[in-house]
Amino acid sequence: MSATTSPAGSIPGATKDMRVARALGSRRHRINTLIKVACIAATALGLLLLASILFTLLWRGVAGLSLSVFTNSTKSPGSNGGLLNAIVGSLIQTALGTVIGTPIGLMVGTYLAEYGRGSLLANAVRFVSDVLLSAPSILIGLFIYQLLVEPFGGFSGIAGCLALAVIVIPIVVRTTEDMLGLIPSTLREAVIGLGAPKWKMIVLICYRAAKEGIATGILLAVARIAGETAPLLFTSLGNLNWSVSLGQPMASLPVTIYQYAGSAFDDWVQLAWVGALLITFGVLAINISARVLLRRTK
Missing domain, CATH: 1.20.5 (Single alpha-helices involved in coiled-coils or other helix-helix interfaces)
Structure with missing residues (x-):
């Protein structure tokens, strides 16, 4: 005989379960x-x-905004000054900081992704890079101040460039390692199997496959350092006069905004707003470019 369940006995339990x-x-x-x-x-x-x-x-x-903003250097209050020297100084320091920091970050990231996987040295380098990535920028400015400014007796544009380069390095390191890590191992094995040396495999295959992602990281690093003020206060300091000499104090938009924003003169305060507008839209353009490249990579 087959056992049957009484419908009368199962309905109350089922109803309770349904309520729950x-x-x-x-x-x-x-x-x-x-x-x-x-x-x-x-x-x-x-x-x-x-x-x-x-x-x-x-x-x-x-x-x-006016033509004088882009044609005149910073001047004393009421002299129809502009931001030409600050704009040029920011472009020079940002460009040189990127040029100095990017190759170092690229090589360190390549070592972490291709040569030092799982090694004790690679783990230590990765830890230091992550700490540097989250370190306050003012500490980097103080470090460069102790290293280059105080021993040589003066502020300089090259010190500002090096401070910005130190900020660039960990960003490029992290991006390069992550982008190279996304490349399938089978692609590397296929290239090595054809007899190519490892360095050629990295340069001709891995870099080409990850170039959009690496470029995105570099653009994000540029956007980060373009608005930095604290490191430049301790390194390049700023200059109210026109100067493109890396051995002398050099003007920059972030420092000029910092100095002008708290001024008692209306024309200086207005120039601070204009400088903030220029930096904001410059960084916005860089971030949009980075996201477009990242979307193409995905």
Whole structure:
């Protein structure tokens, strides 16, 4: 004989289970809705703050835009000064900092991804790089100050370039290692199997496969150092006069904004807003370019 279950005995238990399931489903739905509303509110708040910053920069900065901003150097209050020397100084220091820091970061990242996997030295280098990546930029400025400014008795543009290069290095290291790590091992094995040396495999295959990602990391590093103020206060200091000599104090937009923003003179405050607007849209353009490259990489 086959055992049968009484319908009368199973219905109360099934009904209870259904009630419990409905209660749990309703509770999960309420929690999900609450978290969703909180996320949307946080997103809206972030967008509102960002929009208010951009609106304030446009409102206060566009009013001061003129040809003299790009043709005149910084001058004394009331002298119709501009930001030419600060713009050129920022471009020089940012470009040289990137040129110095990028090859070092690229080679260190290549070592971590291709040569030192799992080794004690690679783990130590990776740890130091991560610490340097999160270190406050003012500490890097103080380090370069003790290394190059105080022993040589003066601030200089080259000290500012080196401070920015130190900031660039860990960003490029992390990006290079991550991008090279995404390349399949089978691709490396195929190239090695054809008889190519490892260095040629890295340069001709791995770098080509990861070039968009590495370029994205470099652009992000440029965006990071373009607005740095603290390291330059301890290294290149700033200069109200026109100077492109790396052995002398050199002007820069972040330092000029820092000096002018707290001034009691209206024309200097206006120039500070204009400088902030230029840096913001410059960094915004760099970040958009980096994200476009990253999207192509994905």
